[in-house]
Amino acid sequence: MKIGVSSCLLGNQCRYDGAGSKFEFVVDVLSKYFELIPYCPEEMVFGIPRESIRLVDIDGEIKVISNKIQKDVTNELSAISKTLAQKAFDDKLCGFIFKAKSPSCGVERVKLYQNNSNMCEKKATGLFAQAVQEKQPFLPIEEDGRLNDPWLKENFLMQVFAYKDLGEFLDSNPTFKNLVEFHTSYKYLIYAKSQASYKNLGAIVANHEKEELGVVLENYKSSFLAAIGEKGNINKTYNVLLHIFGYFKKLIQKEEKEHILSACQEYKEGIIPLIAVIKLLNLYVKRFNQEYLKTQKFLNPYPKEFALRSDLKAYK
Ligand code: SF4
Numbered sequence: 001m002k003i004g005v006s007s008c009l010l011g012n013q014c015r016y017d018g019a020g021s022k023f024e025f026v027v028d029v030l031s032k033y034f035e036l037i038p039y040c041p042e043e044m045v046f047g048i049p050r051e052s053i054r055l056v057d058i059d060g061e062i063k064v065i066s067n068k069i070q071k072d073v074t075n076e077l078s079a080i081s082k083t084l085a086q087k088a089f090d091d092k093l094c095g096f097i098f099k100a101k102s103p104s105c106g107v108e109r110v111k112l113y114q115n116n117s118n119m120c121e122k123k124a125t126g127l128f129a130q131a132v133q134e135k136q137p138f139l140p141i142e143e144d145g146r147l148n149d150p151w152l153k154e155n156f157l158m159q160v161f162a163y164k165d166l167g168e169f170l171d172s173n174p175t176f177k178n179l180v181e182f183h184t185s186y187k188y189l190i191y192a193k194s195q196a197s198y199k200n201l202g203a204i205v206a207n208h209e210k211e212e213l214g215v216v217l218e219n220y221k222s223s224f225l226a227a228i229g230e231k232g233n234i235n236k237t238y239n240v241l242l243h244i245f246g247y248f249k250k251l252i253q254k255e256e257k258e259h260i261l262s263a264c265q266e267y268k269e270g271i272i273p274l275i276a277v278i279k280l281l282n283l284y285v286k287r288f289n290q291e292y293l294k295t296q297k298f299l300n301p302y303p304k305e306f307a308l309r310s311d312l313k314a315y316k
Pocket of ligand 1: 007008014015016040041042043102105
């Protein structure tokens with residue numbers, strides 16, 4: 001399973017001044033689960049060390065200008081960005097982590113200077129990040145700084161694993177029956193993001209128009225990838241917990257019901273983390289051998305060692 005990374009985040013000394021920007025979460029945690037593929041467009045085209053560059057708005061066009069000698073290097077950086085975006089596509093990545101603020105790698109809020117001035121607004125995207133997004137609009141992407149937010153981190157990793165699952169599923173020559181099974185296993189994970197998206201996906205799987213399998217899979221793919229790119233929140237997740245509880249609420253004692261409902265409520269109020277409720281629900285899933293729930297990705301979306309659901313701040 002491969003994730004693309006701005007090379008300097010791995011600690012590689014490829015920044016303009018020969019320094020790196022090691023991001024511990026990527027190097028110490030993600031490296032245990034993913035093959036990390038480094039990309040540095042600026043190193044490839046300008047070498048190390050090199051002049052620093054900035055994005056400049058010149059008559060409404062975004063140009064890349066070197067800071068000291070004011071040389072326009074837009075064409076060189078644009079060309080290498082497209083080449084590397086093609087490589088990222090060929091590498092079959094499941095996600096990409098970019099270096100924030102960089103005129104090449106920043107995804108959002110990169111400084112855009114006014115021509116011949118030091119005035120800037122944080123509103124641009126780096127050339128390489130833009131080329132990757134144009135080539136693969138649904139690829140899960142994040143920036144290093146944003147991944148310090150437990151909510152964004154949880155959403156990103158859930159998206160990465162779902163992205164990988166879909167790719168493997170589509171590569172397995174699936175039948176209509178397989179599609180129903182795949183879709184069913186993602187019911188509550190998608191519900192926790194958007195019920196409307198799950199309904200839309202359900203309509204594609206139902207295929208009332210009697211489309212060919214290839215057409216249905218193509219439609220399902222784009223809608224699924226859009227759905228997993230949505231962010232979940234605490235209220236939607238709480239509703240999913242109640243839905244899951246509904247599968248065995250008639251099979252248990254009053255005190256047990258109260259215990260589970262109060263755990264769900266405490267999660268909603270930010271008193272206990274989601275993992276505490278999931279552990280409790282999983283006990284009942286096992287006890288009543290709920291085959292339908294056992295297949296739900298929502299209950300096990302990624303390796304538990306990430307411990308993302310142990311953080312109260314992972315849900316907003
Ligand atoms: S931000 Fe991107 S271009 Fe700049 S050093 Fe890091 S990988 Fe290279």
